[in-house]
Amino acid sequence: QQQVKQSPQSLIVQKGGISIINCAYENTAFDYFPWYQQFPGKGPALLIAIRPDVSEKKEGRFTISFNKSAKQFSLHIMDSQPGDSATYFCAAETGANNLFFGTGTRLTVIP
């Protein structure tokens, strides 16, 4: 059973556009929601993370929006660049220290 559902599976965005990736969860015990970026042949790298006591967190061009009542969170990449082309994974953790990952979104930013 997939504990964290992620969409879309793939996304193509023009350079300068906004990339939006959505995730949803059911387990209300989750209390930490990181996003990871993975380039081909590499391990995932933490991009940005949020706790459920805030509704938004912004770091540079990357913003997480969090809706606790809907049990949904999303990643927005503003002014998307070709270098942002990668696979993005949302994840969730209960504090038991193991992360539950979404299935990933392959982002392609076209020049």
Added chain:
Amino acid sequence: NAGVMQNPRHLVRRRGQEARLRCSPMKGHSHVYWYRQLPEEGLKFMVYLQKENIIDESGMPKERFSAEFPKEGPSILRIQQVVRGDSAAYFCASSSLTGSSYNEQFFGPGTRLTVL
């Protein structure tokens, strides 16, 4: 400060052989996690270890898979009698915190196992 190191990066085994994957955590980290990633899928948690202790192995297959993190040396994920379905990328992550929601896990580059 070296990151999480994994070796080998690529491993080819024939069905029935054993695979040993090694992970050296970041300096100062005493918590290690193993994840498996099948092609076009997200990472699936396998096991969480601290030095000399398995804390959570709820994601480990019941047979053929084992993991250890000895007092000295790297963490080892061992797969006995490999089958084609074991072909995947295996990632190790390490962290320095426990019981915290900000338990940032740092991932290694992965070992890509191919079973012929």
